[in-house]
Amino acid sequence: MANNIEETEIDLPRLGPVPVRLRSSARASRLKLRIDPGFDGVEVVVPNGISRKTALSMLRQHVDWIEAHLSRLPDRVLFVPGAWVPFLGNEHAIRAVPDAKRGVWAESGVIWVSGAMEHSNRRVADWLKKQAKLEIAPRAHAYAEEIGKKINRISIKDTRTRWGSCSSGGNLSFSWRLILAPEDVLDYVVAHEVAHLQELNHSSRFWKVVDDLYGSSAKQQHWLKRNGSGLHRFGAGE
The missing domain is CATH 3.30.2010.10 (Metalloproteases ("zincins"), catalytic domain)
Known part of the structure; x- marks a missing residue:
């Protein structure tokens, strides 16, 4: 990937479009998947030499895991009266x-x-x-x-x-x-x-x-x- 971070989305059967952040890393030795509660989406750490296509393919192989973890995220709390x-x-x-x-x-x-x-x-x-x-x-x-x-x-x-x-x-x-x-x-x-x-x-x-x-x-x-x-x-x- 040309940029250090690329943002896209993946369509999940039960959740619909979910934000995805692909973050390239020179230090990473393997693809790593994590839920990012800061933006209600999933981040993939991509080692140098691994293609975007391979990273997205891994995402699709872990749809059940992603859906399970996203569904367990607590509701977002805005800083508004009553919160x-x-x-x-x-x-x-x-x-x-x-x-x-x-x-x-x-x-x-x-x-x-x-x-x-x-x-x-x-x-x-x-x-x-x-x-x-x-x-x-x-x-x-x-x-x-x-x-x-x-x-x-x-x-x-x-x-x-x-x-x-x-x-x-x-x-x-x-x-x-x-x-x-x-x-x-x-x-x-x-x-x-x-x-x-x-x-x-x-x-x-x-x-x-x-x-x-x-x-x-x-x-x-x-x-x-x-x-x-x-x-x-x-x-x-x-």
Whole structure:
């Protein structure tokens, strides 16, 4: 495939047209199929040298698997009045105050939204991204100081396959959707990525740094594996 990512669709007997993302990867050794809850579709990781035709053929061979997994996806929850969404893992109701001049704010288990309600989904999403930066950045700098490292830049994105990343240049990136997870899970991911400033790998030395910074993280890792994909069901997607 000429492009790194190609978006198309496949027609499934019981679900109709389903979005498909073909993502070429130089690191992949085989075709890999996964459900992407962020866009209600399926992604195929395609190694270099494998044709588009072969990738689509594999999709058609796994129609039953795709339909079964897509049918189990929870409903998408938009950030609109009446919806309930997790904020640092605690359920909050979204309520409208159209005439208020405060934008978006959280108070006593409620996320209040002012202004025109047709903009509610975007405004709450923007607010959550700002809250993610406010929660993540101080924790990251504090953890980095513990190991004598400096962070070059912190970015908040809407990544689909990683909760965070660390570059060799000291740049950290985090998914804004961590603000929806329990606080201890967010805290663990921050410690995990900061540990990469010292060990840019997943060796035993790396996990020793994570343990020194955060402590035991088995519970938080298990939560992400079990519940992480569901965080992509919130909002309209990007």
